[in-house]
Amino acid sequence: MGVNLPQITLDTTLTTLYTLDGGNPQDLSIVTVIPPPTQVSSSLPSNTKFVYQHPNHEKFDDDIYARILLGAVAQHLSFVAGSIPVNLFDIDKTYIQSWLSLIWTSIPGHQVDAQRVYDVLVPTQRPRLDFITSPDDFLPIAPSGKLATVVASNPLDCLSKLPGIITPEIHYKLLSKHDLVHSGLPMPPSDVLTTSLTPAEVEDDSLVRRESSRFINAVKSRALPFVLKFPQSLAGYGVFVVRTETDRDACIAILQTEIALMIRSLNASNAHLNPVSLIFQDMLPGGAVAHNIFVTKTGRPVFIGTCEQVIDKQGNWSGAMADYKRQEELGKLYAPTTAKMAEYVFSKGYYGPMGADIMISEGQQYVIDLNVRLTGSYSLSLLKGHFSECRGLHFATLMSPVPMMGDRNAFERKFVSQLESGRLVIVGWCEGRFGPGRLIKYSMGCIVVGGEDKATMMDLVERVNEVKIKR
Structure with a gap:
């Protein structure tokens, strides 16, 4: 018997946000990916111009990294796109999959996984999903017949010739911690x-x-x-x-x-x-929050949400937690810094989704990091209506990624009541195989867990943690 998942309505989507103040989402095409440490799929060549550093990254093999960064995490980032086209990078077939494809044709598993994630959204908020097999052949066309404006989560060499809201060089500098020091924003x-x-x-x-x-x-x-x-x-x-x-x-x-x-x-x-x-x-006393906004085409900041960050034992980001009852209060608290951030990025020509890590120390607000792109906690902020207003679940945590043995069907059977009640939402999922002959199934999930209060939420978080592969 299958799991009867409730359809999810987000508070808003990028499609709606891009219409504000004269914007036109019909001209846009979204590409989401977290640049991996090495080339992990033939669809995504390594960068030589727009380089990224991964000095303390975990040493996974390429296929695992592909299923995390090109699969589950990329889906989770674009979960909030709405009806704007979303393009994910294809994941290479394994040796066995390549051999089997000579016998019969089927949709690759990672593509099925992605569509299944988006299918939980109400039809009007589902992204129009496509996959990039060769960047040289990627030419997204807007309804007008012209090339669409590409909204990439991070600048990539292979997409740098396509039109964007800003040039990849400006985007790269907006993401640079070097340039942030010289931005004029309040910093430690x-x-x-x-x-x-x-x-x-x-x-x-x-x-x-x-x-x-x-x-x-x-x-x-x-x-x-x-x-x-x-x-x-x-x-x-x-x-x-x-x-x-x-x-x-x-x-x-x-x-x-x-x-x-x-x-x-x-x-x-x-x-x-x-x-x-x-x-x-x-190092200043105080903790940082993840603060998400949308900057409209006229430079007006729209508050999306503020979350606590979840950092794992290795010091790496592994999710976020939202107290939905405090969102109005937090939006007002960080409004002065929000205005400065929006003014800065808009002065460079940028408008769209973004976030920042902000801390308060001795009464002063400081920008610790500026994420001029879709952030990991954006979807968590836009699930407030689903969790808090419709179900009385006023706390929620995003867990990303969650590695586990088995496939999505096995996970759904284990958490059937939580999924059917809407207490647990899958916002990213990609299955793979490892071991001798790659016969052993595993999955990478991005999961949002809700609870009436923090303690109830954490009880379910611990239950999900029990199925994680221990490293």
């Missing part, structure tokens, strides 16, 4: 160490070693405590909280390899984008 006291090498000089191993030593010596001599950041990193990768000498030693052990990799990513195409730097930030 910060110092930036940039490379003195030219693109030609990074070909010289001795110069790279000397420059790496200069960067590492700066980390060794910095007074404790401090926060160290790479200029282009995602989901907490590339951010080091250094409180003790033990923390410093662990950080330096990683930097010994990663600094040289970052330096060697410098080339003639990206030198003007400052991809090689370290940001040293004073």
Whole structure:
């Protein structure tokens, strides 16, 4: 007997938000992906211009990373798109899948997984889903017959020739922690160490070693405590909280390899984008929240939601938690910083979804990070009506990603009552296989869990955690 999932109505979608103040979502086509540490699928070539750092990423094989970043997480980011076309990058077939495709034709499993995620939304809010097999052949057409304006979650070399709301270079700089220090937004006291090498000089191993030593010596001599950041990193990768000498030693052990990799990513195409730097930030008392807004075509900020961030034991982002009863209060609290953020990004030509990590320390609001794109907690904010207003579930947590054995059907059987009551919502899912002959099924899920109060919510979170693959 199948699970009878309730249809979900989001509070709003990007389709509606892009219509505000004279916008036109009909001209848009969305591409969502988190740039992986290496090339994990033939559909997504590695970047050489718009480079990203992943210094403390977990060492998964390519197929697992593809199912997390091109599959479940990409679906979860675009869950809020509405009827705007959404394009995900295809995932390569395994050897067995390639062999079986010679015998019969079927829709690839990751594509079925994605459509199944979106099918839980009411029909008017379902994205029009497509997949990018070859970026060279990706030419999205708007109803007008012209090329659509591509809204990419992050700048990618392979999409850089397509039209966008802003150029990929401007977008890359808006996402840069290096440029954020110079943005004029309120930030903790910060110092930036940039490379003195030219693109030609990074070909010289001795110069790279000397420059790496200069960067590492700066980390060794910095007074404790401090926060160290790479200029282009995602989901907490590339951010080091250094409180003790033990923390410093662990950080330096990683930097010994990663600094040289970052330096060697410098080339003639990206030198003007400052991809090689370290940001040293004073550690202030207080905690940060994930604050989501939408900037309209006229630069007006629209409050979406504010969430607490969930950070795992490795210091990486693994979800968010929302107290829906406090959203109006939090929107007003952070309104002054919201206005400054919107003014800054709009001055660069950007409008659309974005978020920021904001903290309050000694009465002052500080922008810790600026995420000028769809954020991980955006969907959580827009499920307030589903959870709080319709079901009295005033707390909710996004868990992302959740690795588990088995397929989605097995997960649904285990949590049938929670799914059918709307207490648990799947916003991203991708299945894969591993082991000898890739015969063992596993899944990567992005799941939102609701509860009447925090304790009830956490009880269900713990039940979901029980099915996670322990690492």
